[in-house]
Each structure stands twice: as C-alpha cells, then as structure tokens.
Amino acid sequence: MDTKQKLKKILVEDLNLEELTPEQIDDDAPLFGEGLGLDSLDAVELVVLVQKHFGIEIKDMEEGRTAFQSVSALAAYIDGRLAA
Amino acid sequence: MFYALIRLGGRRGAYALLLFVVAYYTLFRPSVRARSSHYLKRRFPGRGAPARLWDSYRLSLGIGRILVDRAVLGILGPERLKVSLAGREELEALLAEGRGLVLVPAHVGCWQLAMSSLSALDARVSLLIHREEGDLDRHFFEHGGGSAPYHMIDPAGYLGGTLEMLQVLKHGEVVCIMGDRVMGSGTVSVDFLGQPVQLPFSPYKLASATGAPVAVIFPYQTGEGGYALQVARVIRVPEHLGRSSEAYRPYAAQFVEALERFVAEHPYQFFNFFDMWAPVVPAEPSRKG
Numbered sequence: 001m002d003t004k005q006k007l008k009k010i011l012v013e014d015l016n017l018e019e020l021t022p023e024q025i026d027d028d029a030p031l032f033g034e035g036l037g038l039d040s041l042d043a044v045e046l047v048v049l050v051q052k053h054f055g056i057e058i059k060d061m062e063e064g065r066t067a068f069q070s071v072s073a074l075a076a077y078i079d080g081r082l083a084a
Numbered sequence: 085m086f087y088a089l090i091r092l093g094g095r096r097g098a099y100a101l102l103l104f105v106v107a108y109y110t111l112f113r114p115s116v117r118a119r120s121s122h123y124l125k126r127r128f129p130g131r132g133a134p135a136r137l138w139d140s141y142r143l144s145l146g147i148g149r150i151l152v153d154r155a156v157l158g159i160l161g162p163e164r165l166k167v168s169l170a171g172r173e174e175l176e177a178l179l180a181e182g183r184g185l186v187l188v189p190a191h192v193g194c195w196q197l198a199m200s201s202l203s204a205l206d207a208r209v210s211l212l213i214h215r216e217e218g219d220l221d222r223h224f225f226e227h228g229g230g231s232a233p234y235h236m237i238d239p240a241g242y243l244g245g246t247l248e249m250l251q252v253l254k255h256g257e258v259v260c261i262m263g264d265r266v267m268g269s270g271t272v273s274v275d276f277l278g279q280p281v282q283l284p285f286s287p288y289k290l291a292s293a294t295g296a297p298v299a300v301i302f303p304y305q306t307g308e309g310g311y312a313l314q315v316a317r318v319i320r321v322p323e324h325l326g327r328s329s330e331a332y333r334p335y336a337a338q339f340v341e342a343l344e345r346f347v348a349e350h351p352y353q354f355f356n357f358f359d360m361w362a363p364v365v366p367a368e369p370s371r372k373g
Binding site: 015016032039040041042043044045047048052057059060061064065068 | 242243244245246247248250251254255270285286289290293324326327328
C-alpha cells in the first residue's frame, strides 16, 4: 500500500470519517474546510497520527502548513522525510 | 482623562474619579448593568433590585480598578504594582517535565498582569488572543509604547493557530489559552453556576496530543496595587484521547470547578461580560462524535 492509500485509510478509520471510504477521497482535495471537512483541532489529531503511523514528528509548522494542503501533499511530505 | 490623572497624580487620583464615573454608568447606563447581569444573577440568585444594583456597581468598579492598574503598569512602570507569582515553583516543576505547559486562565482579576509575571519563568510564553476593533482597553505595554512580553497567536490565523500552539508545546514552551472564552472551533457543554455553558476543549486536546500538563491559573487583586497569581489546579489529560469532544468534557469540568471556587472567594473579580449562558444555536451536523 502506498503512502497515499495508507493516509486515506488512516483518515477514514482514525478520524472517524464514517460516511467516506478511502476510495472516495480525492488525492488533491483540501484536507480542511470545504474538502474533507476537517477543522482546526483535527490538525492536532493529524499531527499525532502522522507520528504514530509513520514515525514522523512535525515540529516545523511551516512544513506542516504545506503538507496539510491535501492527501497528495501530505504523502509527498511523508515520503520526503522517510527518504531523508 | 484617566491616563492624564495617572501621569499627574498616580493611581489614587484615578481611583477616586473612578468611584463617580462607575456610579454614573451603573445608574444611568442600562447596558452596563445588563452586561454584568449575566454573571451576577447566577452568582447571586434571588437578589432584589437594590442589591443587584450594588453588585453591578461593585463589579464595574472592580474592572475599572483593573483598567487603571493596567494603565499604571504601562505608564508608570512595573515597580508601581506588586505582582506575586504564588506557585512559581509548581509551574517550573511542570515545565521541567519537558513536554511544554498549557496555562488556562479565565477572565478574572487582571490576566494581563499575570502574563507579565510569567516572564519570571524560564520559557517563552505564547498567548492565544484575538484583538478586535473596539476592544475595551489597550494592553498594558501599549500605554508605554513597549513591546509585548509574550508572543501572541492569532486564533484567526491558519487553522486557528492550532499548529502554532502545537509547535510551542513540542518545543517545551508555554501556551496560554483562555478557558472561559471560545475562540474558533471545538466546544463542550459544562455546567457553570448551575447552568450549561459552552467552553473550549482545545487546551485539553493539545495537552492530550503532546502530554503537556495543564495548569489553571487565576490572577486576582489582593488590595490596592497588589496582585497575585494563583495556580488553582493542575489537570492531567491522558494522552491520545482522540477526536471526540466528549472525551475532553471531564477536563473542562475540572476547570469549571476551579473557577466556581474562585468566584465563591472573589465574587467581584469575574470579568467575562459575554453571555456565556446564552442558548446555543444548533450547529450543522458534523462528522464528529
């Protein structure tokens, strides 16, 4: 399973997006607001989940800001950190 | 006029003028009485009209003295006020745990003076604060043209400032979030003075996400020109409580217990004039539990 697929599964299962399936999540849809409908406090949860599942601690919030644009952006960020 | 009086005659002159100004506003401005009534009718239920008027006067006088003292601090300097940080050792011990520290004050006493006293801690302090047009007063440091002794995080910023607050905690620093005012998303309903209010659960969620301890702090006026900062309660939130707001209700309730004890001891130092008990308009259904 690639990082995007794994992320979608985490979003649905760990953030309880019950009316969505991983397949229904658009790679480039915004995570917050109109896209997946996550709110600002969900960002806290997302930071925790990324650390739990990928072992990556997002300490620089400017990086987080870029990464949290979409599933694609977050997957690219994670892959980049894992490869470093 | 108050600022000029402070410059010319110090605090006492401004305090004296305040007695008459507050009496005028309490008697002839119904809006002033209305703003204080949300809290007073629940703190002192069953009071008659004369007693309620007196309560309103005392509460308004209290906030008036705070504003004068805040201006004194900015105009005449910190040596004109005595601010004691009781519980400093306790706060330092919490910080020494290395997971950051979430401070949760309320609109009681003079929280801005309390923030200045926190500069004694060996860590940067960040405050989640929303400045609005028509704010009641200026921050104390603005009177003297100085810069803020604390870093400000804007809740209207990216993702409500949550990522910035998380970063602060991950760096082992202090973040300060008002426990009695909702800024942004995320509330739980808890009874305060016998009726439900909506309170933010973000302090407890951040604590759960990072393992940081939560300290409920209340700054209060101890006498003329004297203030103390009390560490009212330390709240330990278990890690990884998840996304559901209900998981954080017990910790918001612990904050309220501490606040109720405070207003029992200092009934005229509660300065949240927002109607916390106003009925909540039902929100659109969300995915959250």
